[in-house]
Amino acid sequence: MHKLMIVSRQQTAYETLLAEQPIAGLTLTQQPKEATILLADPPKVAPLLDEFPALEWIQSTFAGIDALTKTNLRQDYSLTNIRGCFGQLISEYVLGWTIAHQRHFNTYQSQQQANHWQPHPYTSLAGKTMVVLGTGSIGSHLARSAKALGLELIGVNRTGQSGEPAFDTIVPLTKLNQALEKADFLISTLPATADTDDILNATSLNHCRQAVLFNVGRGNALCETGLLSALDSGAIAHAFLDVFKQEPLPQSHPFWRHPTITITPHIAAESFPHQVMAIFRDNAQRWLSQQPLRYAIDFQQGY
Known part of the structure:
Protein backbone atom coordinates (compact mmCIF):
# COMPACT_ATOMS: atom_id res chain seq x y z
CA MET A 1 0.00 0.00 0.00
CA CYS A 85 -5.83 21.96 -18.69
CA PHE A 86 -4.38 25.40 -19.25
CA GLY A 87 -4.65 26.14 -22.95
CA GLN A 88 -8.26 27.31 -22.75
CA LEU A 89 -7.57 29.55 -19.74
CA ILE A 90 -4.42 31.08 -21.24
CA SER A 91 -6.29 31.69 -24.50
CA GLU A 92 -9.09 33.49 -22.65
CA TYR A 93 -6.53 35.65 -20.82
CA VAL A 94 -4.45 36.56 -23.88
CA LEU A 95 -7.33 37.14 -26.28
CA GLY A 96 -9.40 38.97 -23.66
CA TRP A 97 -6.64 41.49 -23.00
CA THR A 98 -5.75 41.63 -26.71
CA ILE A 99 -9.29 42.64 -27.69
CA ALA A 100 -9.57 45.08 -24.78
CA HIS A 101 -6.29 46.72 -25.83
CA GLN A 102 -7.10 46.80 -29.52
CA ARG A 103 -10.58 48.27 -28.97
CA HIS A 104 -9.58 50.76 -26.19
CA PHE A 105 -11.97 49.30 -23.62
CA ASN A 106 -10.04 50.63 -20.63
CA THR A 107 -9.95 54.09 -22.17
CA TYR A 108 -13.71 54.09 -22.69
CA GLN A 109 -14.25 52.98 -19.11
CA SER A 110 -12.18 55.92 -17.89
CA GLN A 111 -14.03 58.29 -20.23
CA GLN A 112 -17.36 57.07 -18.89
CA GLN A 113 -16.34 58.10 -15.37
CA ALA A 114 -15.67 61.62 -16.71
CA ASN A 115 -18.83 61.80 -18.84
CA HIS A 116 -16.52 62.17 -21.84
CA TRP A 117 -17.67 61.12 -25.33
CA GLN A 118 -14.63 60.52 -27.54
CA PRO A 119 -14.34 57.69 -30.10
CA HIS A 120 -10.87 56.27 -30.86
CA PRO A 121 -9.74 54.64 -34.11
CA TYR A 122 -8.99 50.92 -34.18
CA THR A 123 -8.29 48.11 -36.63
CA SER A 124 -9.42 44.50 -36.71
CA LEU A 125 -7.29 41.66 -35.37
CA ALA A 126 -7.83 39.80 -38.64
CA GLY A 127 -4.63 39.71 -40.66
CA LYS A 128 -2.36 40.71 -37.77
CA THR A 129 0.50 38.44 -36.74
CA MET A 130 0.78 36.67 -33.39
CA VAL A 131 4.14 35.11 -32.52
CA VAL A 132 3.83 32.36 -29.91
CA LEU A 133 6.97 31.22 -28.10
CA GLY A 134 6.40 27.60 -27.15
CA THR A 135 4.23 25.29 -29.25
CA GLY A 136 3.21 22.73 -26.62
CA SER A 137 -0.34 22.17 -25.44
CA ILE A 138 -0.79 25.77 -24.23
CA GLY A 139 0.77 27.45 -27.25
CA SER A 140 -1.10 25.18 -29.65
CA HIS A 141 -4.46 25.83 -28.00
CA LEU A 142 -3.80 29.56 -28.16
CA ALA A 143 -2.90 29.25 -31.84
CA ARG A 144 -6.21 27.51 -32.60
CA SER A 145 -8.18 30.13 -30.67
CA ALA A 146 -6.36 33.04 -32.31
CA LYS A 147 -6.73 31.50 -35.77
CA ALA A 148 -10.52 31.67 -35.32
CA LEU A 149 -10.17 35.46 -35.07
CA GLY A 150 -8.23 35.65 -38.31
CA LEU A 151 -4.71 36.14 -36.95
CA GLU A 152 -1.59 34.87 -38.68
CA LEU A 153 0.27 32.49 -36.35
CA ILE A 154 4.04 32.03 -36.11
CA GLY A 155 5.26 29.45 -33.61
CA VAL A 156 8.76 29.40 -32.16
CA ASN A 157 10.30 26.33 -30.53
CA ARG A 158 13.60 24.46 -30.22
CA THR A 159 13.26 22.38 -33.38
CA GLY A 160 11.23 24.50 -35.79
CA GLN A 161 8.72 21.65 -36.05
CA SER A 162 5.23 21.14 -34.65
CA GLY A 163 2.24 18.94 -35.30
CA GLU A 164 -0.21 21.83 -34.74
CA PRO A 165 -1.75 22.91 -38.08
CA ALA A 166 -3.08 26.21 -36.67
CA PHE A 167 0.45 27.64 -36.94
CA ASP A 168 1.05 29.15 -40.36
CA THR A 169 4.80 29.02 -39.78
CA ILE A 170 7.08 27.32 -37.24
CA VAL A 171 10.64 28.54 -36.75
CA PRO A 172 13.45 27.39 -34.40
CA LEU A 173 14.66 29.56 -31.52
CA THR A 174 17.76 30.33 -33.57
CA LYS A 175 15.48 32.45 -35.79
CA LEU A 176 13.69 34.19 -32.93
CA ASN A 177 14.75 37.69 -33.97
CA GLN A 178 13.38 37.26 -37.49
CA ALA A 179 10.04 36.15 -36.04
CA LEU A 180 9.93 39.11 -33.65
CA GLU A 181 10.26 41.52 -36.57
CA LYS A 182 6.86 40.29 -37.80
CA ALA A 183 5.04 40.32 -34.45
CA ASP A 184 2.02 42.48 -33.78
CA PHE A 185 1.43 40.36 -30.68
CA LEU A 186 4.17 38.40 -28.92
CA ILE A 187 3.20 35.71 -26.40
CA SER A 188 5.66 33.72 -24.30
CA THR A 189 4.39 30.38 -23.03
CA LEU A 190 7.93 29.07 -22.52
CA PRO A 191 8.91 26.83 -19.59
CA ALA A 192 11.69 27.86 -17.21
CA THR A 193 14.94 26.28 -18.39
CA ALA A 194 18.52 27.44 -18.70
CA ASP A 195 17.89 27.95 -22.43
CA THR A 196 14.99 30.33 -21.83
CA ASP A 197 16.63 32.56 -19.20
CA ASP A 198 16.26 36.19 -20.37
CA ILE A 199 15.53 35.07 -23.92
CA LEU A 200 13.39 38.20 -24.27
CA ASN A 201 15.96 40.91 -23.60
CA ALA A 202 16.89 44.37 -24.83
CA THR A 203 18.53 42.96 -27.96
CA SER A 204 15.81 40.54 -29.00
CA LEU A 205 12.86 42.75 -28.02
CA ASN A 206 14.19 45.66 -30.05
CA HIS A 207 13.61 43.59 -33.18
CA CYS A 208 9.90 44.17 -32.53
CA ARG A 209 8.00 47.08 -34.06
CA GLN A 210 5.41 48.33 -31.58
CA ALA A 211 4.38 44.80 -30.60
CA VAL A 212 2.11 43.98 -27.68
CA LEU A 213 3.87 41.53 -25.35
CA PHE A 214 2.35 38.88 -23.09
CA ASN A 215 4.32 36.77 -20.63
CA VAL A 216 2.12 33.90 -19.44
CA GLY A 217 4.85 31.24 -19.30
CA ARG A 218 7.52 31.71 -16.66
CA GLY A 219 9.13 34.88 -15.31
CA ASN A 220 12.69 33.81 -16.14
CA ALA A 221 12.12 34.29 -19.89
CA LEU A 222 11.84 38.08 -19.65
CA CYS A 223 14.77 40.38 -18.87
CA GLU A 224 13.07 43.09 -16.85
CA THR A 225 15.52 45.88 -17.67
CA GLY A 226 15.39 44.78 -21.30
CA LEU A 227 11.62 45.17 -21.31
CA LEU A 228 11.86 48.67 -19.86
CA SER A 229 14.35 49.56 -22.60
CA ALA A 230 12.08 48.15 -25.31
CA LEU A 231 9.10 50.08 -23.93
CA ASP A 232 11.14 53.29 -23.90
CA SER A 233 12.22 52.77 -27.51
CA GLY A 234 8.70 51.90 -28.69
CA ALA A 235 9.69 48.41 -29.83
CA ILE A 236 7.11 47.12 -27.34
CA ALA A 237 3.90 49.14 -27.21
CA HIS A 238 2.43 47.51 -24.12
CA ALA A 239 3.30 44.55 -21.89
CA PHE A 240 0.77 42.30 -20.15
CA LEU A 241 2.65 40.36 -17.47
CA ASP A 242 1.26 37.53 -15.36
CA VAL A 243 4.53 35.90 -14.23
CA PHE A 244 7.67 37.40 -12.72
CA LYS A 245 11.13 36.45 -11.53
CA GLN A 246 10.08 37.30 -7.98
CA GLU A 247 6.53 36.68 -6.85
CA PRO A 248 4.80 38.52 -5.34
CA LEU A 249 6.27 41.42 -7.28
CA PRO A 250 8.10 43.70 -4.78
CA GLN A 251 6.26 46.90 -3.87
CA SER A 252 9.24 48.97 -5.03
CA HIS A 253 9.36 47.38 -8.49
CA PRO A 254 9.20 49.87 -11.40
CA PHE A 255 6.64 47.73 -13.23
CA TRP A 256 3.85 48.68 -10.81
CA ARG A 257 3.37 52.25 -11.99
CA HIS A 258 4.65 51.97 -15.54
CA PRO A 259 1.97 53.41 -17.87
CA THR A 260 2.41 50.73 -20.54
CA ILE A 261 2.65 47.65 -18.31
CA THR A 262 -0.38 45.73 -17.06
CA ILE A 263 0.28 43.42 -14.10
CA THR A 264 -1.82 40.45 -13.01
CA PRO A 265 -0.86 38.25 -10.01
CA HIS A 266 -0.13 34.91 -11.73
CA ILE A 267 -3.79 34.16 -12.39
CA ALA A 268 -3.85 33.57 -16.15
CA ALA A 269 -4.44 29.83 -15.69
CA GLU A 270 -5.48 28.34 -12.35
Whole structure:
Protein backbone atom coordinates (compact mmCIF):
# COMPACT_ATOMS: atom_id res chain seq x y z
CA MET A 1 0.00 0.00 0.00
CA HIS A 2 1.46 3.35 -1.08
CA LYS A 3 1.19 6.32 1.25
CA LEU A 4 0.10 9.63 -0.32
CA MET A 5 0.67 13.03 1.21
CA ILE A 6 -0.82 16.25 -0.17
CA VAL A 7 1.26 19.44 0.04
CA SER A 8 -0.85 22.17 -1.51
CA ARG A 9 -2.63 25.38 -0.72
CA GLN A 10 -5.74 23.56 -1.97
CA GLN A 11 -5.15 20.53 0.24
CA THR A 12 -8.70 20.46 1.60
CA ALA A 13 -10.20 20.36 -1.90
CA TYR A 14 -7.95 17.46 -2.93
CA GLU A 15 -8.72 15.54 0.25
CA THR A 16 -12.45 16.01 -0.37
CA LEU A 17 -12.15 14.70 -3.92
CA LEU A 18 -10.19 11.67 -2.71
CA ALA A 19 -12.71 10.97 0.02
CA GLU A 20 -15.52 11.05 -2.55
CA GLN A 21 -13.68 8.64 -4.85
CA PRO A 22 -10.78 6.81 -3.16
CA ILE A 23 -7.95 5.35 -5.23
CA ALA A 24 -7.44 1.66 -4.49
CA GLY A 25 -3.87 1.03 -3.38
CA LEU A 26 -3.33 4.50 -1.92
CA THR A 27 -3.89 5.75 1.61
CA LEU A 28 -3.46 9.30 2.86
CA THR A 29 -0.81 10.12 5.42
CA GLN A 30 0.17 13.24 7.30
CA GLN A 31 3.59 11.81 8.16
CA PRO A 32 6.33 12.92 5.74
CA LYS A 33 8.55 9.94 6.60
CA GLU A 34 5.83 7.54 5.41
CA ALA A 35 4.94 9.23 2.12
CA THR A 36 6.00 7.50 -1.08
CA ILE A 37 3.83 9.71 -3.31
CA LEU A 38 3.20 13.46 -3.12
CA LEU A 39 0.46 15.48 -4.77
CA ALA A 40 2.08 18.87 -4.40
CA ASP A 41 2.45 22.51 -5.41
CA PRO A 42 6.11 22.74 -6.51
CA PRO A 43 6.99 26.00 -4.70
CA LYS A 44 5.39 24.71 -1.50
CA VAL A 45 7.11 21.32 -1.45
CA ALA A 46 10.54 22.28 -2.83
CA PRO A 47 11.99 23.44 0.53
CA LEU A 48 10.64 20.29 2.21
CA LEU A 49 12.04 17.58 -0.08
CA ASP A 50 14.52 16.23 2.43
CA GLU A 51 11.68 15.50 4.85
CA PHE A 52 10.44 12.67 2.59
CA PRO A 53 13.00 9.82 2.76
CA ALA A 54 10.65 7.27 1.15
CA LEU A 55 9.64 9.52 -1.75
CA GLU A 56 9.25 7.79 -5.12
CA TRP A 57 6.98 10.07 -7.18
CA ILE A 58 5.67 13.65 -7.10
CA GLN A 59 2.61 14.61 -9.10
CA SER A 60 2.85 18.37 -9.49
CA THR A 61 -0.41 20.29 -9.26
CA PHE A 62 1.06 22.94 -11.59
CA ALA A 63 2.30 22.94 -15.17
CA GLY A 64 5.40 24.85 -14.08
CA ILE A 65 7.82 22.65 -12.14
CA ASP A 66 10.96 24.82 -12.18
CA ALA A 67 10.89 25.10 -8.38
CA LEU A 68 11.74 21.37 -8.33
CA THR A 69 14.30 21.19 -11.14
CA LYS A 70 16.97 23.38 -9.56
CA THR A 71 20.32 21.60 -9.59
CA ASN A 72 20.80 21.91 -5.81
CA LEU A 73 17.66 19.84 -5.10
CA ARG A 74 17.37 16.06 -4.99
CA GLN A 75 16.21 14.38 -8.19
CA ASP A 76 15.99 10.76 -7.06
CA TYR A 77 12.26 10.40 -7.75
CA SER A 78 9.82 10.52 -10.65
CA LEU A 79 8.20 13.88 -11.40
CA THR A 80 5.10 14.54 -13.48
CA ASN A 81 3.21 17.75 -14.14
CA ILE A 82 -0.21 18.90 -15.31
CA ARG A 83 -0.88 19.45 -19.01
CA GLY A 84 -3.88 19.87 -21.23
CA CYS A 85 -5.83 21.96 -18.69
CA PHE A 86 -4.38 25.40 -19.25
CA GLY A 87 -4.65 26.14 -22.95
CA GLN A 88 -8.26 27.31 -22.75
CA LEU A 89 -7.57 29.55 -19.74
CA ILE A 90 -4.42 31.08 -21.24
CA SER A 91 -6.29 31.69 -24.50
CA GLU A 92 -9.09 33.49 -22.65
CA TYR A 93 -6.53 35.65 -20.82
CA VAL A 94 -4.45 36.56 -23.88
CA LEU A 95 -7.33 37.14 -26.28
CA GLY A 96 -9.40 38.97 -23.66
CA TRP A 97 -6.64 41.49 -23.00
CA THR A 98 -5.75 41.63 -26.71
CA ILE A 99 -9.29 42.64 -27.69
CA ALA A 100 -9.57 45.08 -24.78
CA HIS A 101 -6.29 46.72 -25.83
CA GLN A 102 -7.10 46.80 -29.52
CA ARG A 103 -10.58 48.27 -28.97
CA HIS A 104 -9.58 50.76 -26.19
CA PHE A 105 -11.97 49.30 -23.62
CA ASN A 106 -10.04 50.63 -20.63
CA THR A 107 -9.95 54.09 -22.17
CA TYR A 108 -13.71 54.09 -22.69
CA GLN A 109 -14.25 52.98 -19.11
CA SER A 110 -12.18 55.92 -17.89
CA GLN A 111 -14.03 58.29 -20.23
CA GLN A 112 -17.36 57.07 -18.89
CA GLN A 113 -16.34 58.10 -15.37
CA ALA A 114 -15.67 61.62 -16.71
CA ASN A 115 -18.83 61.80 -18.84
CA HIS A 116 -16.52 62.17 -21.84
CA TRP A 117 -17.67 61.12 -25.33
CA GLN A 118 -14.63 60.52 -27.54
CA PRO A 119 -14.34 57.69 -30.10
CA HIS A 120 -10.87 56.27 -30.86
CA PRO A 121 -9.74 54.64 -34.11
CA TYR A 122 -8.99 50.92 -34.18
CA THR A 123 -8.29 48.11 -36.63
CA SER A 124 -9.42 44.50 -36.71
CA LEU A 125 -7.29 41.66 -35.37
CA ALA A 126 -7.83 39.80 -38.64
CA GLY A 127 -4.63 39.71 -40.66
CA LYS A 128 -2.36 40.71 -37.77
CA THR A 129 0.50 38.44 -36.74
CA MET A 130 0.78 36.67 -33.39
CA VAL A 131 4.14 35.11 -32.52
CA VAL A 132 3.83 32.36 -29.91
CA LEU A 133 6.97 31.22 -28.10
CA GLY A 134 6.40 27.60 -27.15
CA THR A 135 4.23 25.29 -29.25
CA GLY A 136 3.21 22.73 -26.62
CA SER A 137 -0.34 22.17 -25.44
CA ILE A 138 -0.79 25.77 -24.23
CA GLY A 139 0.77 27.45 -27.25
CA SER A 140 -1.10 25.18 -29.65
CA HIS A 141 -4.46 25.83 -28.00
CA LEU A 142 -3.80 29.56 -28.16
CA ALA A 143 -2.90 29.25 -31.84
CA ARG A 144 -6.21 27.51 -32.60
CA SER A 145 -8.18 30.13 -30.67
CA ALA A 146 -6.36 33.04 -32.31
CA LYS A 147 -6.73 31.50 -35.77
CA ALA A 148 -10.52 31.67 -35.32
CA LEU A 149 -10.17 35.46 -35.07
CA GLY A 150 -8.23 35.65 -38.31
CA LEU A 151 -4.71 36.14 -36.95
CA GLU A 152 -1.59 34.87 -38.68
CA LEU A 153 0.27 32.49 -36.35
CA ILE A 154 4.04 32.03 -36.11
CA GLY A 155 5.26 29.45 -33.61
CA VAL A 156 8.76 29.40 -32.16
CA ASN A 157 10.30 26.33 -30.53
CA ARG A 158 13.60 24.46 -30.22
CA THR A 159 13.26 22.38 -33.38
CA GLY A 160 11.23 24.50 -35.79
CA GLN A 161 8.72 21.65 -36.05
CA SER A 162 5.23 21.14 -34.65
CA GLY A 163 2.24 18.94 -35.30
CA GLU A 164 -0.21 21.83 -34.74
CA PRO A 165 -1.75 22.91 -38.08
CA ALA A 166 -3.08 26.21 -36.67
CA PHE A 167 0.45 27.64 -36.94
CA ASP A 168 1.05 29.15 -40.36
CA THR A 169 4.80 29.02 -39.78
CA ILE A 170 7.08 27.32 -37.24
CA VAL A 171 10.64 28.54 -36.75
CA PRO A 172 13.45 27.39 -34.40
CA LEU A 173 14.66 29.56 -31.52
CA THR A 174 17.76 30.33 -33.57
CA LYS A 175 15.48 32.45 -35.79
CA LEU A 176 13.69 34.19 -32.93
CA ASN A 177 14.75 37.69 -33.97
CA GLN A 178 13.38 37.26 -37.49
CA ALA A 179 10.04 36.15 -36.04
CA LEU A 180 9.93 39.11 -33.65
CA GLU A 181 10.26 41.52 -36.57
CA LYS A 182 6.86 40.29 -37.80
CA ALA A 183 5.04 40.32 -34.45
CA ASP A 184 2.02 42.48 -33.78
CA PHE A 185 1.43 40.36 -30.68
CA LEU A 186 4.17 38.40 -28.92
CA ILE A 187 3.20 35.71 -26.40
CA SER A 188 5.66 33.72 -24.30
CA THR A 189 4.39 30.38 -23.03
CA LEU A 190 7.93 29.07 -22.52
CA PRO A 191 8.91 26.83 -19.59
CA ALA A 192 11.69 27.86 -17.21
CA THR A 193 14.94 26.28 -18.39
CA ALA A 194 18.52 27.44 -18.70
CA ASP A 195 17.89 27.95 -22.43
CA THR A 196 14.99 30.33 -21.83
CA ASP A 197 16.63 32.56 -19.20
CA ASP A 198 16.26 36.19 -20.37
CA ILE A 199 15.53 35.07 -23.92
CA LEU A 200 13.39 38.20 -24.27
CA ASN A 201 15.96 40.91 -23.60
CA ALA A 202 16.89 44.37 -24.83
CA THR A 203 18.53 42.96 -27.96
CA SER A 204 15.81 40.54 -29.00
CA LEU A 205 12.86 42.75 -28.02
CA ASN A 206 14.19 45.66 -30.05
CA HIS A 207 13.61 43.59 -33.18
CA CYS A 208 9.90 44.17 -32.53
CA ARG A 209 8.00 47.08 -34.06
CA GLN A 210 5.41 48.33 -31.58
CA ALA A 211 4.38 44.80 -30.60
CA VAL A 212 2.11 43.98 -27.68
CA LEU A 213 3.87 41.53 -25.35
CA PHE A 214 2.35 38.88 -23.09
CA ASN A 215 4.32 36.77 -20.63
CA VAL A 216 2.12 33.90 -19.44
CA GLY A 217 4.85 31.24 -19.30
CA ARG A 218 7.52 31.71 -16.66
CA GLY A 219 9.13 34.88 -15.31
CA ASN A 220 12.69 33.81 -16.14
CA ALA A 221 12.12 34.29 -19.89
CA LEU A 222 11.84 38.08 -19.65
CA CYS A 223 14.77 40.38 -18.87
CA GLU A 224 13.07 43.09 -16.85
CA THR A 225 15.52 45.88 -17.67
CA GLY A 226 15.39 44.78 -21.30
CA LEU A 227 11.62 45.17 -21.31
CA LEU A 228 11.86 48.67 -19.86
CA SER A 229 14.35 49.56 -22.60
CA ALA A 230 12.08 48.15 -25.31
CA LEU A 231 9.10 50.08 -23.93
CA ASP A 232 11.14 53.29 -23.90
CA SER A 233 12.22 52.77 -27.51
CA GLY A 234 8.70 51.90 -28.69
CA ALA A 235 9.69 48.41 -29.83
CA ILE A 236 7.11 47.12 -27.34
CA ALA A 237 3.90 49.14 -27.21
CA HIS A 238 2.43 47.51 -24.12
CA ALA A 239 3.30 44.55 -21.89
CA PHE A 240 0.77 42.30 -20.15
CA LEU A 241 2.65 40.36 -17.47
CA ASP A 242 1.26 37.53 -15.36
CA VAL A 243 4.53 35.90 -14.23
CA PHE A 244 7.67 37.40 -12.72
CA LYS A 245 11.13 36.45 -11.53
CA GLN A 246 10.08 37.30 -7.98
CA GLU A 247 6.53 36.68 -6.85
CA PRO A 248 4.80 38.52 -5.34
CA LEU A 249 6.27 41.42 -7.28
CA PRO A 250 8.10 43.70 -4.78
CA GLN A 251 6.26 46.90 -3.87
CA SER A 252 9.24 48.97 -5.03
CA HIS A 253 9.36 47.38 -8.49
CA PRO A 254 9.20 49.87 -11.40
CA PHE A 255 6.64 47.73 -13.23
CA TRP A 256 3.85 48.68 -10.81
CA ARG A 257 3.37 52.25 -11.99
CA HIS A 258 4.65 51.97 -15.54
CA PRO A 259 1.97 53.41 -17.87
CA THR A 260 2.41 50.73 -20.54
CA ILE A 261 2.65 47.65 -18.31
CA THR A 262 -0.38 45.73 -17.06
CA ILE A 263 0.28 43.42 -14.10
CA THR A 264 -1.82 40.45 -13.01
CA PRO A 265 -0.86 38.25 -10.01
CA HIS A 266 -0.13 34.91 -11.73
CA ILE A 267 -3.79 34.16 -12.39
CA ALA A 268 -3.85 33.57 -16.15
CA ALA A 269 -4.44 29.83 -15.69
CA GLU A 270 -5.48 28.34 -12.35
CA SER A 271 -4.93 24.69 -11.43
CA PHE A 272 -8.51 23.63 -10.75
CA PRO A 273 -8.53 20.68 -8.31
CA HIS A 274 -10.99 18.53 -10.26
CA GLN A 275 -8.82 18.74 -13.38
CA VAL A 276 -5.62 18.04 -11.45
CA MET A 277 -7.26 15.10 -9.72
CA ALA A 278 -8.36 13.57 -13.02
CA ILE A 279 -4.75 13.52 -14.22
CA PHE A 280 -3.49 12.28 -10.85
CA ARG A 281 -6.01 9.42 -10.79
CA ASP A 282 -4.91 8.26 -14.22
CA ASN A 283 -1.24 8.48 -13.28
CA ALA A 284 -1.82 6.75 -9.94
CA GLN A 285 -3.38 3.78 -11.75
CA ARG A 286 -0.41 3.73 -14.09
CA TRP A 287 2.00 3.91 -11.16
CA LEU A 288 0.30 1.09 -9.28
CA SER A 289 0.30 -1.12 -12.38
CA GLN A 290 3.90 -0.17 -13.25
CA GLN A 291 3.00 1.54 -16.51
CA PRO A 292 4.70 4.69 -17.88
CA LEU A 293 3.40 7.92 -16.33
CA ARG A 294 1.84 10.68 -18.39
CA TYR A 295 3.56 14.08 -18.50
CA ALA A 296 6.85 12.85 -17.07
CA ILE A 297 9.51 15.53 -16.53
CA ASP A 298 13.12 15.19 -17.64
CA PHE A 299 15.13 16.86 -14.88
CA GLN A 300 17.99 17.62 -17.27
CA GLN A 301 15.80 19.36 -19.83
CA GLY A 302 13.59 21.00 -17.21
CA TYR A 303 10.29 20.00 -18.83
